[in-house]
Amino acid sequence: MSFGAQAHAQASGDPVTISALHKRFGALEVLKGIDMAIGAGKTVGVIGPSGSGKSTLVRCINHLEPIQQGRISVGVNGTTVTARGVENAGRVLSQGEVARYRAQIGMVFQSFNLFPHLTVLGNILTAPVGVLKRDKKAMIEKGMELLGKVNLQDKAKTYPAHLSGGQQQRVAIVRALMMDPKVMLFDEPTSALDPELTGEVLKVIAELAIRGRTTIIVTHELAFARDIADAIVFMDNGKIVEEGTPDEVLGNPKMERTRAFIGKMA
Amino acid sequence: MSLERLGRMLWEYREVLLSGIWVTIELAFISMLIAMVVGLLACFGSLSRSRILRAPAILFVEFCRNTPILVQLVWVHFAWPELLGFKFTAWTSAMIALALQSSGYLAEEFRAGIESIDKGQIEASQSLGMTYVRLMAFIVVPQAFIRMIPGILNQFVTCFKSTSIVSVIAVPDLMYQAQLIVTATFLPMPVYTVVALMYFLMVFGVSVGVRRLTLLLPNFGYFQTRKEAPAA
Numbered sequence: 463m464s465f466g467a468q469a470h471a472q473a474s475g476d477p478v479t480i481s482a483l484h485k486r487f488g489a490l491e492v493l494k495g496i497d498m499a500i501g502a503g504k505t506v507g508v509i510g511p512s513g514s515g516k517s518t519l520v521r522c523i524n525h526l527e528p529i530q531q532g533r534i535s536v537g538v539n540g541t542t543v544t545a546r547g548v549e550n551a552g553r554v555l556s557q558g559e560v561a562r563y564r565a566q567i568g569m570v571f572q573s574f575n576l577f578p579h580l581t582v583l584g585n586i587l588t589a590p591v592g593v594l595k596r597d598k599k600a601m602i603e604k605g606m607e608l609l610g611k612v613n614l615q616d617k618a619k620t621y622p623a624h625l626s627g628g629q630q631q632r633v634a635i636v637r638a639l640m641m642d643p644k645v646m647l648f649d650e651p652t653s654a655l656d657p658e659l660t661g662e663v664l665k666v667i668a669e670l671a672i673r674g675r676t677t678i679i680v681t682h683e684l685a686f687a688r689d690i691a692d693a694i695v696f697m698d699n700g701k702i703v704e705e706g707t708p709d710e711v712l713g714n715p716k717m718e719r720t721r722a723f724i725g726k727m728a
Numbered sequence: 729m730s731l732e733r734l735g736r737m738l739w740e741y742r743e744v745l746l747s748g749i750w751v752t753i754e755l756a757f758i759s760m761l762i763a764m765v766v767g768l769l770a771c772f773g774s775l776s777r778s779r780i781l782r783a784p785a786i787l788f789v790e791f792c793r794n795t796p797i798l799v800q801l802v803w804v805h806f807a808w809p810e811l812l813g814f815k816f817t818a819w820t821s822a823m824i825a826l827a828l829q830s831s832g833y834l835a836e837e838f839r840a841g842i843e844s845i846d847k848g849q850i851e852a853s854q855s856l857g858m859t860y861v862r863l864m865a866f867i868v869v870p871q872a873f874i875r876m877i878p879g880i881l882n883q884f885v886t887c888f889k890s891t892s893i894v895s896v897i898a899v900p901d902l903m904y905q906a907q908l909i910v911t912a913t914f915l916p917m918p919v920y921t922v923v924a925l926m927y928f929l930m931v932f933g934v935s936v937g938v939r940r941l942t943l944l945l946p947n948f949g950y951f952q953t954r955k956e957a958p959a960a
């Protein structure tokens with residue numbers, strides 16, 4: 463798939479290119495040759511049945527999962543994930559450098575994964591201040607501003623246990639945005655939420671999180687995906703079965719499997 | 729023996745008894761402190777991906793946990809000086825043996841605590857660019873520590889009780905002083921009864937304190953369940 467790969471001059475975010483990606487867990491091949499090119503600032507929605515490898519694909523991009531074959535490159539400076547690890551100009555990066563690589567890629571999990579021993583403010587400050595060594599005062603200001611944008615400014619001193627799922631996920635999004643990521647990865651960000659709480663999170667994703675960033679979002683919210691995505695990828699059994707614009711894939715799917723899946727979701 | 733005579737005798741030996749109590753408390757605290765440090769190191773060793781670190785750490789932990797305290801005590805006191813080529817006091821031997829015993833248990837306690845932390849916490853930390861050392865230090869260990877507090881306090885009680893064994897290598901703890909008093913007075917029944925009560929009061933006091941402390945665990949909303957569903 464290639465979507466907007468020849469990015470517009472002013473496009474923000476980093477392009478992401480995945481080629482011939484294979485991922486195995488032991489003998490089980492979970493990704494069986496994935497190719498994808500996402501232009502800078504574009505949003506790709508990944509859909510597909512349970513176990514098709516959507517989470518695994520997303521987790522390979524920031525090297526939470528090592529890959530066995532193929533390459534994933536993020537950005538223009540030549541950093542590439544390969545079977546050897548994360549490389550730049552042929553050199554395998556150290557663990558510290560891999561951490562730096564991950565710091566440029568925001569990730570939002572289905573289960574929020576806020577740090578329960580830190581307040582909301584602690585959660586969103588720990589990485590920009592501790593990892594990026596940004597000025598704490600400036601980060602508090604920025605954090606409060608972002609919390610304001612997600613309607614949580616009055617929760618800054620609250621611990622995650624006291625927040626609803628929707629609130630926790632909004633904090634998790636702010637936590638990722640505090641790092642100024644060039645790329646955002648979402649793995650079913652609303653699947654763990656009560657239906658009445660998904661709206662508030664989807665709104666934050668659409669209006670705040672994906673603006674000016676390259677985004678890959680795994681979601682079962684097909685209407686939402688249709689709204690925000692530049693392209694939709696339908697995965698099944700470790701392969702991309704169908705890809706195209708949201709209107710093509712969701713509105714007029716060509717493959718039987720895609721049609722069956724969308725039919726079931728509706 | 730009348731209560732009055734007993735009272736007089738206790739008063740007569742008060743300094744000996746107090747010094748014994750002090751040695752007991754001192755041993756328990758110091759060996760526990762050392763055991764916490766050694767236990768944490770052993771824990772990280774046993775969690776390490778490097779075989780060279782992991783194997784000896786696991787061996788150490790298992791050895792500490794699977795040898796009786798009396799054997800450890802005698803071994804440290806009589807074998808180490810010859811193995812290492814220098815002598816140390818009985819007090820030091822006692823402290824080392826007690827620390828060995830506790831560090832084995834604490835290492836396991838620490839490891840279980842660290843492993844009980846949800847993998848999502850580690851992945852979230854990694855996705856934010858944290859290195860292993862940073863995410864351990866700021867995310868995993870602080871959370872694990874809260875869960876480990878009851879285990880650490882329990883081990884402290886065990887350690888406190890274990891100190892009574894050090895009299896066999898003539899460390900002048902409470903038990904040792906009791907034996908001296910018995911030798912001098914030929915009154916084993918009242919003396920040992922009183923000493924048993926003293927141990928009971930001290931250990932019971934520590935246990936109750938421990939339970940109280942456990943209830944007062946750091947309160948940052950982590951252990952509390954939400955009382956009311958907040959507005960979305």
Ligand SMILES: Nc1ncnc2c1ncn2[C@@H]1O[C@H](COP(=O)(O)OP(=O)(O)OP(=O)(O)O)[C@@H](O)[C@H]1O
Pocket residue numbers: 487490492510511512513514515516517518519
């Ligand atoms: N750590 C792992 N070890 C072994 N197998 C794994 C591991 N993680 C995932 N798998 C397997 O890989 C396959 C793809 O899993 P993945 O989580 O990527 O699917 P998914 O498309 O995200 O599914 P869902 O919609 O349920 O989240 C599944 O068969 C799963 O059992």
Ligand SMILES: [Mg+2]
Pocket residue numbers: 516517518649650
């Ligand atoms: Mg998944």
